[in-house]
Amino acid sequence: LQQSSVMTSLDNMLSRGSVRALNNGEDYQNPVLKVLGHRKVPGGGQDRYRLLVTDGIDQHSYVMLGTQLNYLIEGDQLPPGTVLQVTKYVLNNMKSDKPILIVISLDILGSGSVPDPANSDANGTGAPAAQQQQQPVKPLADNNRPAAFAAVQETPPRPTASSYSSGAGGRGGGGGQQLGFVPQTPxxxxxxxxxxxxxxxxxxxxxxxxxxxxxxxxxxxxxxxxxxxxxxxxxxxxxxxxxxxxxxxxxxxxxxxxxxxxxxxxxxxxxxxxxxxxxxxxxxxxxxxxxxxxxxxxxxxxxxxxxxxxxxxxxxxxxxxxxVPEMKFNFVPIAQLDTVEPNKFVDVCGVVHETHDVQTIVGKTSNREIAKRDLTLVDSSGCSVRCTLWGDEAVKFNGEKKPVVAVKGAKVSDFGGRSLSSTTNSCFLINPSMPEADRLRGWYHMEGQQMQFDTFRGDGGAGGGPGGGSAVYRNLKDCKAGGFGTGDKFEYFSCLACIIHMKRETCLYQACPKPDCNKKVIEFNGEYRCEKCQSSYPNFTWRFLLQANLADHTDNQWVTCFQDTAEKLLGVTAQQLGQMRSDGDDKGQTGVFEKALFQHHLFTMRAKMENFQDEMRLRVVVQDVKQMNFAEAGRLLVSQIEAMAV
Incomplete structure (x- = not known):
C-alpha cells in the first residue's frame, strides 16, 4: 500500500502537457517526465541512447540522452517507470518534423508505474493519469511498442541507488541529486x-x-x-x-x-x-x-x-x-569604460549613433594601406564612445539604419580618454539576436535617438573639456613644450581655439570616385587615372585636405583637417566647394572661408613629432570638431585657476 502511494504521488508530479509544448517547439521549464523505455542509437563513435517518455498524457520518442549521462543507462539507473525532472535541455528540430529533445542534465525523482502500451492510441497518447495508476506495472513488450521505438531493449525496473536522492526516503524521498555537468556532443x-x-x-x-x-x-x-x-x-x-x-x-x-x-x-x-x-x-x-x-x-x-x-x-x-552554448558576452556599459585600463579588452553592446566615412591610413609596421572607419556607439547609460573598425570590416559596414552592434573583445584605448578598437581577435556582430540588443533597440527608438550623450567617458578622457567633449585639455603652448609627441604613438588632446588662417588654394583635391579609395587622380586624355586602383574613370570626386592655423590665448599651431572635420569647420561639403571652384565662383568661396574664420571650437587632435627634410616637426591632425559650450569653458578656466592656487 505504501509503495502504491509513492507511485501515485510520483505520477501526480508529471508535467502534463509538457510533451505537447515541447513538440510545438515551446520552452518548458524543468518538465517532470516518466521513462517508458530506451534503446541504443546505431552509429559510429560513442554510444548514444534514445528515450521514450511520457508526461502522463502524451508520449515523446524524440528524446536523446546527452553522452555525459550514458552511465545512467549503462548502470541500469533509468529503468522503465523512472520519474525524472529535466533540469537542462536543448530543443533541436534539424532532423525531423518533431523537435529533438537533447537532455543535458536531470534529477531522478523515483519510480512510478508503467502504463500498459496496449491501452495507448495509435498517435502515442497514453491513458489518462488516473487510469495509468490503476494499471499493473510491467515492462513494455516489443510487439506492443510504438513503431518509432520497436528496438528498445528490455530493462527490468530496479531500485535506484540512494546516492541519487537528496531525501532519506530513497527513490521516493523527494528531490534528487542533479546529474550531468557540461554539454557534450557526439x-x-x-x-x-x-x-x-x-x-x-x-x-x-x-x-x-x-x-x-x-x-x-x-x-x-x-x-x-x-x-x-x-x-x-x-x-x-x-x-x-x-x-x-x-x-x-x-x-x-x-x-x-x-x-x-x-x-x-x-x-x-x-x-x-x-x-x-x-x-x-x-x-x-x-x-x-x-x-x-x-x-x-x-x-x-x-x-x-x-x-x-x-x-x-x-x-x-x-x-x-x-x-553547446552560443557565444558568451560580459557587457560593460559605455559609462563605465573609464574604469577599464587602456589596452584591456571588453565586450560592448551599443547602437550606432553616427557612422563616419572610411579613411585610408598606412600601417606603421607593414607599410600597407589599411581602411578604417569610426563609429559612435551609444547605450542607455547616456554616454557615447568611438569604436574603430579596420580592413574589410570597415569597408563593408553600413550604418545607415543605425543598427545595434555587439563587440566581443574590443580593445580599450586612452585616445581622447577612452575609445574602442576592433582587433583581429574581436568578434563584431550586427543586430545580434540577444536580450541586450533587443532592449537597446527599443530604448533607442523610444528615447535614445533624441538624447544628448555625454562623452566624458567616451570620446574624451579624464580631463573634461568645454563643448560636451572630455579629452585631456591642453593649450597650444603646452603642445610645443619639449617632449610632447616624441613617443612611438600619437598623443591625443583637446584644445579650445579659433581658426586664424586657412590655405584656400590647396584645400581640395580630385580623388578617385571609387567608394573608400580617396586617392588623388591624374587627368589624362579626358579621363582620371587612379594609380592605386589601376583604373581610369570619366569623373572624379572632390575631397578636403585643409591646412589651417589655430590660435588660443597662448600660441598658434598649423593643423591638418581631413574630409569630415573640414566639412564641419567650413559648413559646406567638398563637392559644394569644388563646384564653386569649377564655376569660378570666387565670391562664394571667399564667403565660405571668411565665415569660418575666428570661430571658437573645441578641437580634438592627435600630435606626433615627424622628420621632414631632416627637421623634426610637430604634426597635428584634427580628429573631431565640436561647438563650444561657453558655460563649460568658463568652469574649466575656473578649475585651472584653482589648481594653480598655492
Whole structure:
C-alpha cells in the first residue's frame, strides 16, 4: 500500500502537457517526465541512447540522452517507470518534423508505474493519469511498442541507488541529486583531424569519454578532451624576422564553464584552418597548454593552447552541436569604460549613433594601406564612445539604419580618454539576436535617438573639456613644450581655439570616385587615372585636405583637417566647394572661408613629432570638431585657476 502511494504521488508530479509544448517547439521549464523505455542509437563513435517518455498524457520518442549521462543507462539507473525532472535541455528540430529533445542534465525523482502500451492510441497518447495508476506495472513488450521505438531493449525496473536522492526516503524521498555537468556532443562522423591522417574515423579520433570543462584545464594534465563552440577566429597572419618566417591563426573555443584561445602555427595552419569554422562546435584533444599572454589574449582564461602535430580536432554534428552554448558576452556599459585600463579588452553592446566615412591610413609596421572607419556607439547609460573598425570590416559596414552592434573583445584605448578598437581577435556582430540588443533597440527608438550623450567617458578622457567633449585639455603652448609627441604613438588632446588662417588654394583635391579609395587622380586624355586602383574613370570626386592655423590665448599651431572635420569647420561639403571652384565662383568661396574664420571650437587632435627634410616637426591632425559650450569653458578656466592656487 505504501509503495502504491509513492507511485501515485510520483505520477501526480508529471508535467502534463509538457510533451505537447515541447513538440510545438515551446520552452518548458524543468518538465517532470516518466521513462517508458530506451534503446541504443546505431552509429559510429560513442554510444548514444534514445528515450521514450511520457508526461502522463502524451508520449515523446524524440528524446536523446546527452553522452555525459550514458552511465545512467549503462548502470541500469533509468529503468522503465523512472520519474525524472529535466533540469537542462536543448530543443533541436534539424532532423525531423518533431523537435529533438537533447537532455543535458536531470534529477531522478523515483519510480512510478508503467502504463500498459496496449491501452495507448495509435498517435502515442497514453491513458489518462488516473487510469495509468490503476494499471499493473510491467515492462513494455516489443510487439506492443510504438513503431518509432520497436528496438528498445528490455530493462527490468530496479531500485535506484540512494546516492541519487537528496531525501532519506530513497527513490521516493523527494528531490534528487542533479546529474550531468557540461554539454557534450557526439563526434562528427566525417571530418576528423588528429595526429595521424586527416580522414580518421570519429571512433578512432578523439576519446570523448574524457570530455571535461574548459575551466578545469591546466598544464599538468595530458589526457583530456574539451568540447566548445568557436566564438572567434582570426585570419591567417604571416611573419618574417631574423629567426625565419611562418604563419599562424588563432580562435577561441567556448563552453558553459569558460573559454580558451587556441593558436596554430606553420604546418598546423594548413591542417586546421578550414576545419575550424566560426560558430561551429568542436572537440579538441592533445593541445599544449601554457600561461596566457594577456597582451594578445582577450579571454578570461589564465591559460591558452597551442596546437601541435599530435593535436586532434573534430567537428560535432549539426544536431547535437545545439547542446553547446552560443557565444558568451560580459557587457560593460559605455559609462563605465573609464574604469577599464587602456589596452584591456571588453565586450560592448551599443547602437550606432553616427557612422563616419572610411579613411585610408598606412600601417606603421607593414607599410600597407589599411581602411578604417569610426563609429559612435551609444547605450542607455547616456554616454557615447568611438569604436574603430579596420580592413574589410570597415569597408563593408553600413550604418545607415543605425543598427545595434555587439563587440566581443574590443580593445580599450586612452585616445581622447577612452575609445574602442576592433582587433583581429574581436568578434563584431550586427543586430545580434540577444536580450541586450533587443532592449537597446527599443530604448533607442523610444528615447535614445533624441538624447544628448555625454562623452566624458567616451570620446574624451579624464580631463573634461568645454563643448560636451572630455579629452585631456591642453593649450597650444603646452603642445610645443619639449617632449610632447616624441613617443612611438600619437598623443591625443583637446584644445579650445579659433581658426586664424586657412590655405584656400590647396584645400581640395580630385580623388578617385571609387567608394573608400580617396586617392588623388591624374587627368589624362579626358579621363582620371587612379594609380592605386589601376583604373581610369570619366569623373572624379572632390575631397578636403585643409591646412589651417589655430590660435588660443597662448600660441598658434598649423593643423591638418581631413574630409569630415573640414566639412564641419567650413559648413559646406567638398563637392559644394569644388563646384564653386569649377564655376569660378570666387565670391562664394571667399564667403565660405571668411565665415569660418575666428570661430571658437573645441578641437580634438592627435600630435606626433615627424622628420621632414631632416627637421623634426610637430604634426597635428584634427580628429573631431565640436561647438563650444561657453558655460563649460568658463568652469574649466575656473578649475585651472584653482589648481594653480598655492
Amino acid at each position: 563526434p562528427h562522423s566525417g571530418r576528423s583531424f588528429g595526429g595521424g591522417s586527416s580522414d580518421q574515423s570519429a571512433g578512432s579520433g578523439i576519446d570523448t569519454s574524457r570530455v571535461r570543462p574548459i575551466s578545469s584545464l591546466n598544464p599538468y594534465q595530458n589526457k583530456w578532451t574539451i568540447c566548445g563552440r568557436v566564438t572567434q577566429k582570426s585570419q591567417v597572419r604571416t611573419w618574417s624576422n631574423s629567426r625565419g618566417e611562418g604563419k599562424l591563426f588563432s580562435f577561441v573555443l567556448t563552453d558553459d564553464s569558460s573559454e580558451i584561445r587556441v593558436t596554430a602555427f606553420r604546418d598546423e595552419v594548413d591542417k586546421y584552418f578550414d576545419l575550424v569554422e566560426l560558430g561551429r562546435a568542436m572537440y579538441i584533444s592533445r593541445g599544449q597548454l601554457k600561461a596566457a599572454n594577456k597582451q594578445f589574449n582577450n579571454t578570461q582564461n589564465e591559460y591558452e593552447m597551442v596546437l601541435s602535430s599530435e593535436s586532434q580536432l573534430q567537428q560535432c554534428d549539426d544536431a547535437d552541436a545545439a547542446a
